[in-house]
Amino acid sequence: MDARRILIVILMMLPAIGTVCxxxxxxxxxxxxxxxxxxxxxxxxxxxxxxxxxxxxxFFGTEYEVxxxxxxxxxxxxxxxxxxxxxxxxxxxxxxxxxTIILYVKKSFPDTFVTSMxxxxxLYKVKISxxxxxxxxxxxxxxxxxx
Numbered sequence: 001m002d003a004r005r006i007l008i009v010i011l012m013m014l015p016a017i018g019t020v021c022x023x024x025x026x027x028x029x030x031x032x033x034x035x036x037x038x039x040x041x042x043x044x045x046x047x048x049x050x051x052x053x054x055x056x057x058x059f060f061g062t063e064y065e066v067x068x069x070x071x072x073x074x075x076x077x078x079x080x081x082x083x084x085x086x087x088x089x090x091x092x093x094x095x096x097x098x099x100t101i102i103l104y105v106k107k108s109f110p111d112t113f114v115t116s117m118x119x120x121x122x123l124y125k126v127k128i129s130x131x132x133x134x135x136x137x138x139x140x141x142x143x144x145x146x147x
Contacts, residue, residue, distance in 0.1 A: 024053040024065065032064055035080025040066060043093040044074070084118040091129075092117050100140030101126060 029037070029052050040046075044066075051067045062078040071088035085092050091113035094102060101124065105114060109128055116127035124136040125146060133146035 024055045027052050027054050027064075029066075032066075032076065033078070033080030036064055036066075036076040036082070037080070039076075039080070039082050040074060043096060044068065082119070084116070086116040086118075089115075091115065097126075098124070098136075098140040101136050104136075104140075104142050105134075 029040075029046060029049060031054070032040070032052060048068045048070070049066060050069050051065075053065050053067075055063045055065065063083070064076040064080075066074045066076075068074075068088075070090075072090075073084070073086045074082060075084040075086075077083050082096075085096060092115065097114055097117060101114070105112060105126070105128055109130060109132070112128040112130050112132075114126055115129050116125075118125040119138075122138055123143070124138065124140075126134045126136060128134065135143045135146050137143060
């Protein structure tokens with residue numbers, strides 16, 4: 001019976017331990033993975049950085065986030081691969097967006113621009129300036145509107 005109580009207490013404490021370990025920790029830009037630094041420097045200015053942080057969410061890998069002066073955010077996976085680019089009131093740099101997605105958005109929604117782009121599994125989740133959310137395959141093929 002005592003072993004069972006101990007197990008229950010341990011299981012109840014795991015989420016709290018994970019939350020403490022998952023806290024974002026500020027780091028210098030130079031501590032980002034090389035691939036993340038190269039990506040950032042290709043499309044953004046280091047002068048606009050407000051904060052760079054590292055996060056270890058529940059022991060499932062490391063994530064990095066760069067926050068810009070205007071509130072825009074760029075998230076990177078543990079090896080430096082970009083996961084999400086979320087711009088505040090301006091467009092995601094066109095060079096980041098696959099050409100087929102750019103063409104689809106320009107043709108279907110001519111007065112809009114991409115404000116957010118996220119890699120999620122085999123998909124790109126794209127938000128445009130009229131607040132619509134679209135899903136595309138990694139090949140850039142439009143799949144559906146996201147709810």
